[in-house]
Structures are given as structure tokens and as C-alpha cells.
Amino acid sequence: MRNLLHNMNPSVKFIAVTISMLTIAFFFNPWTPLLFWVSILLLQLTMSHINWKLWLLFMLPFSIGAFGYLWTTVVFGADTGGTIIWSFAGINVTDEQWAHALSLSFRVMAFSSLSLMFAFTTDPVKFILSLMQQLKLSPKLAYGVMVGYQFLPVMKDEFTQIQQAQRLRGAVVEKHSWQRILSMRRVLIPMLAGAVRKAERSAFAMEARGFTGEPRNAYYRPILLSRMDFLMSFVFLTILLTSCLGGIWLS
């Protein structure tokens, strides 16, 4: 039970998440995103084993963003009419405006937890392999992305190396954050130049070992579709329908 979300086929999960998101975007009542958010949390509590501390840490910036949405929608919301429920500092807040504001904030929360669910239960490499095997992504692109992904730690080392090298030669570290953003160029250009050379080398190495980028029928690491995947998509669909209908009924 605790492995269900982890074992789900990544492509199926990706499609389920995308469809849910696009559907929820049609609703402007506060209940639909709230119901959906709560159900996703329940789903994750019962069907996955994740590090909840880390999860909370990731959720934090989005909760802050959701709050930003709440107050800007209240202040800059479209004039929709409705009765005024309270006024504050000359701003009259109508019940419809308040409902819209809540809806948008809950939407941010629902989307972030849905996304986090995907991120916390999916192995990135399996996701790319599954995109290639189930959704017929071109192997040239799929392996291209994986090469980039494997280079991540190398890039990180290179970043510190370039910075240290520049500091060694007396480059000043800017005090203000906007100056630091402007001086990003100094690190970015060498990084990109290094990336160009790495790309050439690894492409050459891949071709030397017989990689043509043609689609194939058999894979070294097959990612399979099982009956469980259909069951899980059904669960997602049920949650989606319930929150949509429940939202309409409650508001």
C-alpha cells in the first residue's frame, strides 16, 4: 500500500497529474481546489512513504506565494459585484471577491502538493525512460536529456571551481544582491563554454559506441505498464470528479 504511488508508471502519473491540473484550472470556487488538495494529501499519506520534513520545507515558499495571491486578489480583484462582507483601509471586500481569492490561493496549494507528490515519488531516470518507452519520445532527445542530468554534479563542481579561480585572481565579491545578479555573467559564460565542449565530447563518445538515436523495440531497462496503473488512474479520476462536483455542490 505504501509503495503504490512509487511503483506507478511515471508516464501514467505524469498524464494524471497534468489532466487534473488543467481541469482544476476551470474552477473559481474555493471548494474544488480545497477538496482536491485535501484528497491529494490523503492519497500521499496513505500510498507513499516520503520524507515529510523535506516536504514541508518545499511547501513553505509556495504557502508564502499563496498568501501573496490571497491579498493581491482581494485588493486587485476584478469587480464582480456581490455583497460587501468587510472593509479595510478603504477597500471593500465582497463575498465573491473573497471566494475568488480563496480559490486562487487554494489552487496554488493544490497544484504545489500535486507537483510535490510527483517529484517525491518518481525516479527521474525512470521518468525519462518511461517517456521514451510509453510515450515514444525520440531516443536522441531522451538520452540527450539524461546526459545533461548526469552532468549535474560535474556542473556544480565546475561552478565552485570557476568562482574560486576568479577569487584567486582577485575578482571582487559584490555586496549588493543586484550587483551579484549582474556579475552572474562572469560565471555563466565560462560555464556555458565548458558545457559546449562537454556536449561535443560526450556526443562523440556516444556515437563512437554505436548510438544512432534510432527508435528501437527492446530496451535494457524496460519500464512496464501494469493493471495497477489503470487502477491508480481511476483513483486520480475519482478524486478529480469528486472535487469538481463537490465544489459545484458546496458553493
Next chain:
Amino acid sequence: MLKSWKLKEVVLMSLFAVVFGIVYLLFVHVANIWAAVIGPLAYEWMFGIWFIVSIICMYIIRKPGAAFLSETMAAAIEVLIGNAVGPRLILTGVVQGLGAEAAFALTGYKHFNILVLMLAGIGSAVFSFVYGYFVSGYAALDPSFVALMFTIRVLSGAIIAGIGGKYIGDALLATGSLRGYAIARTKKGDVNA
């Protein structure tokens, strides 16, 4: 579409996607914190940063699809790194990439001067705004506020992505590492450059 692509060009895009994927994520965090203070407007002026990879890649590789594929790849890398925006970022990347791609397609993939690059930035801005209007529910906001958001985003796309993208591309060309890519070939003859 990929038939005419060399593997090294695909891998180049992917590595650029990694570098900019990290840059993009950094700015997502910066923007989120800003957003709590000044609301959705915080994202608008930074939006150009999130379009830049498609413009740089197209400027260097100059093949149909370079803008669309690189932006999508950058979004995919962001998802692979693991972040809270999650898989819907891929959709955002697809939309932004298509916007830039549309601008290059309009000019027949023949011109890559600053005006076309700025147009590509604007294309990304317009496409992403339509998508954002729908997904983030801008319909609930005041129309004049939405118009302000749109203007800032278009300006950001043209200036940060268009001019900034050309600037980075040219600086990279000057390092000499881009020999063997379309940008270096056309620069020599000074055609369309």
C-alpha cells in the same frame, strides 16, 4: 524533425538546459519570496529570464525546433532536479518554447538579428501569458491590473530574453568554443548575422 539534427547539437541543448534549469530554479525561489510581498507582479518582470534558453539555443544552432526543444528540456531538467513546481513546469516550458519558436518560424528561420530575437522573447511572453491567464486564473483579477502584468511581461521578454540572449550568445561566440555550430559559420560570411 530531429533527422537533420546532429547528436552534438541535441546534447548541447541538454547541457544548456541543465545550466539554465538551475538558473531558472534559483529565480523561481527569488520570485516566490517577492510574490508574497508584491503579489503576482513579482513574477512578471523576471519572466524574461525564463525564456532565455530558447533564444540562446536558436541563436547558436539555427535549426527549426531549437527554441521549442531547449525550453522544454530546461523544464524537464528542472523537474528531474526535483522542485515543488513539479511536472507542470514541463507544460509551461512547452508553451514558452512554442512562443519563441513561432517568432522564428514567422521569419522563416532565416534571420537571427536582435529584432527577431526580441520578437521571440515577446512571443514567449504572449504565449506564456495566455497559458498563465488560464492556469493561474488571472480572469479573477481586475482587467487593468492584468493589462499591467501583460505589459511588464512583454517588456521583460523583449529585453531580458531578447537582448540578454543575444548578449550571452555573442559573448559565448567570442570564447571560440562555438566553432562547428551554425552561429560561427554565418558570422564568418556576415550573412544574416
